[in-house]
Amino acid sequence: MNTNHQTALAQKLLFLADDELILAHRNSEWTGHGPILEEDIAFTNIALDEMGHAATWHRLRQELTGEDVDTAVFFRDPAAYRNVQLVELPHGDWAFSMLRQYLFDVYELVHLAQLATSSYRPLAEAAAKIRVEEIYHLRHTAAWVTRLGLGTAESHQRMQTTLDTLWPYAQQLFVNLPEDEALGEMGMAVSPSSLLEEWQHLTTTHLTQANLIIPTNHMPPTTDRADHTDHLTSLLAEMQSVARQYPTAVW
Amino acid sequence: MITTTHIWQALEEVKDPELPLVSVVEMGIVRDVQLAAGSVHIKMTPTFSGCPALDVMQRDIAAKVRALGFTQVTVETVLHPPWTSDWIADSAREKLQQLGITPPIRHGGNLIPIAFLDVATCPRCGSTNTILKNTFGPTLCKSVWYCHECQDGFEQFKAL
Ligand SMILES: [Zn+2]
Numbered sequence: 001m002n003t004n005h006q007t008a009l010a011q012k013l014l015f016l017a018d019d020e021l022i023l024a025h026r027n028s029e030w031t032g033h034g035p036i037l038e039e040d041i042a043f044t045n046i047a048l049d050e051m052g053h054a055a056t057w058h059r060l061r062q063e064l065t066g067e068d069v070d071t072a073v074f075f076r077d078p079a080a081y082r083n084v085q086l087v088e089l090p091h092g093d094w095a096f097s098m099l100r101q102y103l104f105d106v107y108e109l110v111h112l113a114q115l116a117t118s119s120y121r122p123l124a125e126a127a128a129k130i131r132v133e134e135i136y137h138l139r140h141t142a143a144w145v146t147r148l149g150l151g152t153a154e155s156h157q158r159m160q161t162t163l164d165t166l167w168p169y170a171q172q173l174f175v176n177l178p179e180d181e182a183l184g185e186m187g188m189a190v191s192p193s194s195l196l197e198e199w200q201h202l203t204t205t206h207l208t209q210a211n212l213i214i215p216t217n218h219m220p221p222t223t224d225r226a227d228h229t230d231h232l233t234s235l236l237a238e239m240q241s242v243a244r245q246y247p248t249a250v251w
Numbered sequence: 252m253i254t255t256t257h258i259w260q261a262l263e264e265v266k267d268p269e270l271p272l273v274s275v276v277e278m279g280i281v282r283d284v285q286l287a288a289g290s291v292h293i294k295m296t297p298t299f300s301g302c303p304a305l306d307v308m309q310r311d312i313a314a315k316v317r318a319l320g321f322t323q324v325t326v327e328t329v330l331h332p333p334w335t336s337d338w339i340a341d342s343a344r345e346k347l348q349q350l351g352i353t354p355p356i357r358h359g360g361n362l363i364p365i366a367f368l369d370v371a372t373c374p375r376c377g378s379t380n381t382i383l384k385n386t387f388g389p390t391l392c393k394s395v396w397y398c399h400e401c402q403d404g405f406e407q408f409k410a411l
Binding site: 038048051053056122125128133135136139 | 297299330333334362366385388390411
């Protein structure tokens with residue numbers, strides 16, 4: 001592996017880690033506020049799972065860059081985060097959080113199946129491990145999409161409104177970036193755009209069955225992972241506050 | 252002279268913090284024990300990646316081996332081959348049952364039909380007249396079910 005490929009791979013791992021970490025943090029905000037106790041616990045556990053996945057990607061990145069995981073998570077400024085905007089948006093109502101997690105879960109399953117064949121073995125092994133766990137996430141969130149889409153007039157309306165909002169944001173997950181070309185040459189990772197067709201097929205089928213109309217707007221608000229909303233700044237201010245106030249603390 | 256067999260035996264006493272009767276060996280979490288020139292190298296694998304008990308288990312495993320008199324002990328986390336609930340030993344399955352938790356079905360690598368199978372045997376009465384209430388129970392590794400016969404809930408350790 002030459003330096004170019006190593007740099008590209010480290011960036012890719014950062015994309016994977018940041019998407020999972022920020023989404024996990026947003027979802028964890030429901031802890032203690034879920035609509036019913038069982039769902040509160042379930043969604044907290046899903047958040048915990050995504051946090052574990054973020055840690056897995058960060059550890060692989062650390063092997064390449066030497067940057068300590070806690071430093072990368074707690075001492076990196078918003079401008080240096082590389083998550084898509086989809087995951088940093090505030091958690092909204094229950095329909096918003098369930099639908100966002102669902103759209104992301106389908107993307108992850110499609111993506112991880114490809115990453116599991118990566119020529120970079122640590123990446124392939126981690127993807128294979130994470131993929132089986134995601135089966136349960138999808139089972140959970142897909143059921144909520146059906147329940148809310150076919151539920152009451154209000155739940156249906158909220159889902160449709162949320163879908164109209166989230167659909168363009170979700171498209172950012174499939175934007176090819178400069179790193180992807182180098183990684184594709186080496187068989188280390190597939191280009192995000194190659195995942196779109198399968199994702200679109202799976203989500204469209206399921207959402208349509210839930211009586212939801214697929215939005216016509218496919219333009220992501222940004223194609224640059226360095227580009228963030230102000231929501232990320234406030235999220236990180238909260239997430240990083242303890243570590244920054246007590247940088248030598250251990251637990 | 253302490254051999255790897257003694258180390259495996261000692262590790263049978265390290266329990267899974269979330270399932271206090273079940274050892275990390277029975278759970279299939281300890282994958283390998285190497286002993287060379289007085290230093291011990293252990294390979295462990297996570298059950299569910301987000302499991303908060305992983306760090307505790309890693310510490311407990313290292314502490315247990317040090318207690319045997321070894322000073323050089325490393326515990327490495329490996330992801331391959333990925334942990335499967337098929338590795339949970341029969342002895343552990345019996346203990347899960349005693350704890351009121353239905354053990355996972357052995358799937359032999361074909362997980363998806365099992366993950367979507369809406370049948371679990373009630374650990375109290377043995378009935379399969381049950382219904383899944385939630386894929387995510389009080390911990391990541393457990394789902395929550397309801398038994399129509401007992402008219403009460405129970406947990407199942409998820410197949411992975
Ligand atoms: Zn029963």
